[in-house]
Amino acid sequence: MLYKLAWRNIWRNKRRTFITMGSVFFAVMLAILMRSLQEGSYEKMIENVVSFYTGYVQIHKEGYWDDQVLDNSFEATPVIKTATSSLPSVNEAVPRLESFALAASDSTSEPCLVVGADPEKENVLTGLQNKLVKGDYFKTGSAGAMIAEGLSEKLQLGVGDTLVLIGSGYHGVSAAGKYPITGLVRFGSPDLNDRLVYLPLEKAQIFYGAEGRLTSYALNLSNPDDYKAVVKDLKKGLDEGQYEIMDWTEMMPELVQMIESDRGGGIIMMGVLYVIIAFGMFGTVLMMIAERQYEFGVMTAVGMKKRKLATMVGLETIFISAMGIITGAIASLPFVLYFYYNPIYLGDSMAEAYAQFGMEAVFPTSLDPAIFINQALTVLVFAVLVSIYPAIKIMQIDPVKAMHT
Template identity: 40%
Template sequence: MLIRLAWRNLWRQKRRTLLTAAALALALALSLFMRSLQEGTYSNNIDNAARFATGLVQIQHPEYQESQGIDDLVPKSADFIAPARALPSVSHLLPRLESFALAAGEQRSKGALVMAGVPSLENDYAKLGEKLVAGEFLEDDDNQVLVGEGLAQFLELAIGDEIVLYGQGYRGQTAAGLYRIKGLLRFPVPGLDNQLVYLPLPLAQQLYSTGDLISAWVLHTHTLAQLSDTEQQLKALYPDQAVRDWQDLAPEMAQQILMDKAGGLFMMYLLYGVVGFGLFATLLMMTLERQREFAVMLATGMLRGRLLALVMIESLFIAALGVAMGLLLATPVLLYLAHNPIQMTGDAAQMMLELGWDPILPALVDPGLFLDQIGIVLALLALCLLYPLWRIHRLELVSALKGGAHAR
């Protein structure tokens, strides 16, 4: 009875009902657009940055985070990595060996970051070959190296020249080698471009005398949403090793995303605040206009609790209508943007291309994101209903029936 009565009451004032629902729908749609684009951009940037540098997760020696040393390594063996490889959420597994060395040409020398991996895997994962500006890319069993363009210019070296690497190897052994330069890499990050020397993994293991040991296993998941569960599974599978995610490996980027997300949430709540005032005014007006109606219903025997329930059901119908309208407006657009991201142009696009990232703004279509926004709409409605319900609860029958006085 209450549900049928509430539904009929809504359409006694069709314009007011539709305007209130439209306000909720607009707020929901705009917040979904903003949050989906924001989260989609974060996911895209995190994925790009992970492929460019750290990966989403790394398995390291427990002391490697503090020491960054060539002595704190993990096995490269198939038996060691087999449990991680069996996880269905893992899309890429790459062994890497990183250390430092003194790089020298005929006349000059400079400290260099030595990075080693399996060239074919790195090219598939990070598109390393696309950063090649001169020469040829490496084979997996190559005995030549790639050098950052900035470092090569400083050392006055070119394709075909030889570069000397000298440093400390595993367990205090001397690491020294003479290698021919096969190609030059150009990175948008000067700190990397000016100091990187890239070697095939077997060649680096020979240089540093590490045997079948590496600095870390780099892992990537199919989607960012799988990262948290995958990290927990890896920690259970490798209790004696350090499992570090991208936030731990790149804390600066994590802080930037957190600050930007806080700004986006502030704008979203500001939007809901504006809509909330309009919704509150509408609900209050609806309550004041119907005081005589409510008084008649109470005078004819309707319990005050059932009257309050009737008003709440009417408000829920308006909220449901607003949510449905908002979802119908936002979902098709977001699905389209998820498969056809917004293409950036101009200087912003050029900057992203130089970083090796796709100049796009993708939308993230996540059920959890939709449920969060619907929950906020319902919470906003509940907050706006508090005062109108209190006015109905305090309604005086005599004053309301006379039509002029207000409830205390």
């Protein structure tokens, strides 16, 4: 009965209902679009940064992340392989051995980061082959090195030239080696472009005197959103005293912080928008109860509990809001889908600036259902809050006074 009454009551003044519904409609549509663009840009940013190098989850020897030296490497036993292959979300565990060295040509030398990696697996995780600008992609079993373009310029070396690496290996052994350059890769980030050297994993292990050892496994996930579950499962399966399992949020806290602060700004804007809408709804509800005092008086006089009356008015607010929310969400969907498949591109000059940080200057929307659900719930919460004051007024109704208005 309350539902029927509430539903019919909202159509007593169609124009007012449509105006209120319209304000909710536009607020929800705008909010979904804004949030979707914002979240989409974060997803893209995370995808760019995380899949660029670190991966969503990494496994190291306990203590490696705080002190990234070869002495904190671990033996590549089948334990980790077994643990990761038992998880359906993990497509591949990509092994790496990383450390610093000095790269030299016959005229100069530069500090560099040597990454020993499995060429195929590394390519699947980071798309490394796409960054190749000259020569051939490095291969397992080959003695060739692939170096970053910036480093090659500094060393004045090109494809076919010989790169000399000198450094300190596992347990302080001297590390030295000569490697023919087979290819050049280009990174957007100047820091990486001036530093990176890729060697096939076994060559890097030999170079550092760390045969059979790794500094990390970067995990390639079938669904990046599962990273938390993967970390949780791995922590159960692996000895936590021996290994540290970290997700990208732990490895890149500055990125998380940047996203959180930006997201906070967006949410404040949404909050302002919703407060404005809430006041509009509040005005409507106040009018709705002010003009129906006599009716409320009659209803309580004949035996309707005030609690039920307040619920009825609350339902009216919720119905109007719900219609605004549903239509607003539906109306936002084509825009969200359009920008998902046709992301906003910021232009060539911005693209260059973004590339410096290893990011693409495109902003797709996010299709995360949480965005739609959150906006709907937020407006509903406001609707419920807006109903509190009228509910208090209804609870104070005196039928005699009400019927004299």
